[in-house]
Amino acid sequence: MTTGVFIDGAAGTTGLEIAARLAGRSEFSLITLPDDRRKDARARAEALNDADVVILCLPDDAAREAVGLIANDRTRVIDASTAHRVAEGWTYGFPEVIGRDAVAAARRIANPGCYPTGFIGLLAPLVRAGLLPVAWPYSCNAVSGYSGGGKALIERFAQEPDIAWRGYALEFGHKHVPEMQVYAHLAIAPLFSPAVVAAYRGMVVEVPLALSIIPGAPSPATLRQALATFYAGSPVVTVAAEGAAGGEILMREHAPAWDGLRLHVIASPDGSQARLVAELDNLGKGASGAAVQCLNLISGLPETAGLAL
Template sequence: MTPLVFIDGDQGTTGLQVRQWLSGRTDLRVLQLPPEHRKSTAHRAEALNDCDLALLCLPDDAARGAVALVRRPGVRVIDASSAHRTAPGWVYGLPEMEPAQAARIAAAARVSNPGCYPTGALLLLRPLVEAGLVPADHPLAIHAISGYSGQGRAGLQAHEGAAAASAPPLQVYGLGLQHKHVPEIQQHAGLAHAPAFVPAYGHYRQGIVLTIALHQRLLPAGVTAAHLHAALAMRYAGQPCIELQPLGGDVDAQRIDPQTLNGSNRIRLAVFGQERTGQVLLAAVFDNLGKGAAGAAVQNLDLMLGLSAAHTQGPFTAVPDLRAA
């Protein structure tokens, strides 16, 4: 029997992206509620219990409520919100996080999709912490800039709606240093202390660039950029969704375009080093709507349903532009 998938919240930014990515596939069926039933708890509960896999593209509280509506034991759930990313009983949906993670996801009944920023931070940090190259108590500061679609419909409206001309070119936020992604990063990276996390939205639609600066004097003796690069290369060898940029070259001439992997479920990692100052920069670039959200959800869906991984590579169609509406 072809598996039946229900996307609860298919009109939001992530939900629309997932729905478009799944369109045209013949190896699964997508259950959609008519517009007049989308906010009906009774109709949603029926759909949640009729499907084989429910993909929740909802705010945190609504996602918790949706999980409570699932009564049939055979229903499997992927939650794209941040409600369950550190919760017991949920498998963290980052397949490349460690060698056995994809198998855990494939066998799980409850999977929590990772956050967009944590995806980049964890894929950079976890292998290095596990290898002892970055101490678990290292004082970390993580900086990231996302396209405004990371803010959801509010971001799309602000930058593509009637008042788009007054939208800020860059908006740094989370200045209280209590962003909801911090516990997720700390737990899954194996950090002893919460990192300082400074996110921002840029005046472009989608794509993330995330950087983490390290000081070699605070790393174990003898650890260099080359050691960090080699550890990442070993961890991600053969992973189709992860690219590792070669080490070396004219680093000062290099630039990072946050939009370079838009429309895909891939992420590019890089290590830059300056021996004179003893400084290292870790970097990740990926699509906040791809590997940072909908692409990751489809990747987890395919793992859980035992379907072809070829669907997770992209490209996919962007969410509608409000200026064309």
């Protein structure tokens, strides 16, 4: 028996990437709408209610509207928008942090944001274990491939080929900050500085730590070991055994799709400072790969089926 899947917003960047990961998989049958009916409310409502699983790749308001069109208690939802990430009744779709069983049993799953995946993946295990404080003014510096901005930003980079780096959200209030704070168990919202660079896909997220002034902070080696223990056995998340090779981490302009998450703890020679760094694909574990991982879990399938690892 196959699982019927409807990707609402299938023509967008995230939807296309999800469809590519499901192509050729006999466990799923895709419910599709012709182009002239994709925005027809009646056709969408029918598809939303016919599906066993709906994956929403829509703007926030449209995602909320789509959920409201589901008139049964059978259809399960994976929402790739920001709309439900801290909403009551929704399970955060980060199996390694929230728990695979919790995700597998969920009826409503909110796909994590790309930047928060790196930030939470680094900090949540360490704060939860009491190795880093809950009440601390953490900062997060991050760069992403421009595909994370969807079609509009992809077009802007095509029209402005001389732009190599674009810093944004400089006036604060980025929509990812609430989930970063909630799921990293923080009392203080992090200072978040995102940017996009002239690479199609990829992401590097960094949390700098002045360990010498953090009360009770452990050594970088202890932080690294704690992350390695927390993610031991994960087929998706890996922890580097040492600092970055050659003191560098690279993003490639034409990197292939990748659904993993690689974490680093990079220490100063005297151990007084550390950089927590996450590498991921903003379209992979940061979006479409994460949605497919959750789809696999709620379907009772191996979580890495169809993923590029």
